[in-house]
Amino acid sequence: MGSNVDENTWVFYKDRKEWADVVPVPQDDGPHPVVKIAYSNVFTDVYDYFRAMMCSGELSQRALDLTDDALNMNAANYTVWQYRRKILKHLGSNLENELTFCRDMIEVNPKNYQVWHHRRVIVEWLGDASRELRLTEMIFNQDAKNYHAWEHRQWVLRTFKLFDGELDFVDTLLEDDVRNNSAWNQRHFTIALTTGFTPEVIEREVEYAKNAIKKVVGNESAWSYLKGVAQHHDGYMGSICHLEEWCQEMYDAGTRSPHLLSFMIDINEDKMEREPSSREPVLKETLDMCEALANEHDKIREEYWKYVKRHLSHSFGA
Structure with missing residues (x-):
């Protein structure tokens, strides 16, 4: 129905x-509202009757139908969703039909938290998440970074242990868009809750990230993932799959991506902590990188890199 319903064809509740x-119970904004909202006549009609239902505590089919109209007017109204769930439970309504209603609402309001929360509650009541992964995939086809859809998918995977094939799904998304930070996050999430970051997995994932970086060296998402994986390693992060040498080769070849330099600074900091005797040349190189980032390659974060330079000088200087 939507909030732009034609008043000429709408049958008002007061006329039914x-x-x-x-x-009906009108909205009480007090005697002197500062900024009174100009609701449409249809909106006012629907919500006046909804408030009447809540005041009387009526839990009927007509009250449920009324919430349909109220939610089509404002899908973000938490109170209406909560009351709708109360009615559904009281009536013992067909929850399969409710999933269909909810899917239709999500398609129109894909970034509405209340709709997704309602969906989760209904799935919990049914104890059946067989449709949920497919639903989120449909939403990702419209917006691959929809936060609410990703949150719902992670809840489903974690709650119903449906991780089989999830890494393959993530691979597909990253093949379509290697910069998809949501997909990179999902990869880390999936591994953390399945195999964990064993030495073998760390080596595999480092190579996976390196291959992605080769495609787009300026892809911050892949660099962030690489750093996250490397931090699971107990030893010197530069030694994993020869990361130090790999970074140095790119640097020597003329690559000056801020993400590369930032990663090399992290490696050097780790190295200075583990090898105090070789700090002096490594520190000089690292401070030069901070200077280059501040003045040339990442000027938008100039003050940050100056701070990092001061911090490293204080921590590792003579």
């Missing part, structure tokens, strides 16, 4: 015989 026994 089946609602004649109900006295």
Whole structure:
């Protein structure tokens, strides 16, 4: 229906015989509202009758139908969703039909938290998440970074242990868009809750990230993932799959991506902590990189890199 319904064709609740026994309850904004919202006549009609239902505590099919109209007017109204769930439980309504209603609402309001929360509650009541992964995939086809869809998918995977094939799904997304930070996050999430970051997995994932970086060296998402994986390693991060040498080769070849330099600074900091005797040349190189980032390669974060330079000088200087 939507909030732009035609008042000329809308049958107002106050004119419906089946609602004649109900006295509508107007919204009370107080005697002197500062900024009074100009609701449409249809919106006012629907919500006046919804408030009447809540005041009387009516839990009926007509009250459920009324929430349909109220949510189509404002899908973000938490109170209406909560009351709708109360009615559904009281009536023992068909929850399969409710999933269909919810899917239709999500398609129109894909970034509405309340709709996704309602969906989760219904899935919990049913104890059946067989449709949920497919639903999120449909949403990702419209917006591959929809936060609410990713949150819902992670809840489903974690709650119903449906991780089989998830890494393959992530691979597909990253093949379509290697910069998809949501997919990179999902890869880390999936591994953390399945195999964990064993030495073998760390080596595999480092190579995976390196291959992605080769495609787009300026891809911050892949560099962030590489750093996250490397931090699971107990030893010197530069030794994993020869990361130090790999970075140095790119640097020597003329690559000056801020992400490369930032990663090399992290490696050097780790190295200075582990090898105090070789700090002096490594520190000089690292401070030069901070200077280059501040003045040339990442000027938008100039003050940050100056801070990092001061911090490293204080921590590792003579």
